[in-house]
Amino acid sequence: xxxxxxxxxxxxxxxxxxxxxxxxxxxxxxxxxxxxxxxxxxxxxxxxxxxxxxxxxxxxxxxxxxxxxxxxx
Amino acid sequence: xxxxxxxxxxxxxxxxxxxxxxxxxxxxxxxxxxxxxxxxxxxxxxxxxxxxxxxxxxxxxxxxxxxxxxxxx
DNA sequence: GGGCTGTATCGACCACGGACGATGAGTCAC
DNA sequence: GTGACTCATCGTCCGTGGTCGATACAGCCC
Numbered sequence: 001x002x003x004x005x006x007x008x009x010x011x012x013x014x015x016x017x018x019x020x021x022x023x024x025x026x027x028x029x030x031x032x033x034x035x036x037x038x039x040x041x042x043x044x045x046x047x048x049x050x051x052x053x054x055x056x057x058x059x060x061x062x063x064x065x066x067x068x069x070x071x072x073x
Numbered sequence: 074x075x076x077x078x079x080x081x082x083x084x085x086x087x088x089x090x091x092x093x094x095x096x097x098x099x100x101x102x103x104x105x106x107x108x109x110x111x112x113x114x115x116x117x118x119x120x121x122x123x124x125x126x127x128x129x130x131x132x133x134x135x136x137x138x139x140x141x142x143x144x145x146x
Numbered sequence: 147g148g149g150c151t152g153t154a155t156c157g158a159c160c161a162c163g164g165a166c167g168a169t170g171a172g173t174c175a176c
Numbered sequence: 177g178t179g180a181c182t183c184a185t186c187g188t189c190c191g192t193g194g195t196c197g198a199t200a201c202a203g204c205c206c
Contacts, residue, residue: 003125023152052075
């Protein structure tokens with residue numbers, strides 16, 4: 001599984017765990033909704049500065065976003 | 074310290090630990106020498122796919138590149 | 147039915163990521 | 177001195193990252 005897939009799953013999991021939809025999450029943290037959608041589909045290739053902004057938004061360390069996500073079907 | 078600085082220090086440390094110069098490292102792993110130089114100076118903002126390629130080149134997990142580097146003066 | 151929320155997906159735009167060449171400075175050994 | 181090696185830095189170029197608007201399609205509730 002490549003980095004984008006891991007980021008996709010982690011972002012979706014952590015965002016949903018905070019009870020936020022893509023649009024609300026994007027709006028609150030200064031991203032574009034279509035961009036968040038693209039990341040969660042694994043089709044986007046964000047830079048590490050975006051990665052850091054995501055980590056701050058989710059209040060997790062940056063590494064957390066890149067780890068192999070917990071086994072979930 | 075922002076992500077780029079942490080990446081810069083980790084890349085330089087790990088690359089040197091492998092006894093490689095910037096140019097040799099770049100050449101062997103399909104990067105441009107000036108690009109590696111830019112990353113190690115913290116002025117570049119690579120994408121996560123590049124991050125993954127760097128991790129593979131250095132044979133470390135991706136998270137390793139983003140961690141706060143060991144205290145070194 | 148019509149309204150909402152959440153997501154996916156498209157086209158277009160501009161700024162920047164990433165590759166390349168050339169130059170220069172520093173340290174070595176000769 | 178000249179050479180070899182390592183690194184920093186510049187300018188240029190193309191592709192894509194990142195933003196925006198619009199559309200579409202579910203599910204749910206009125």
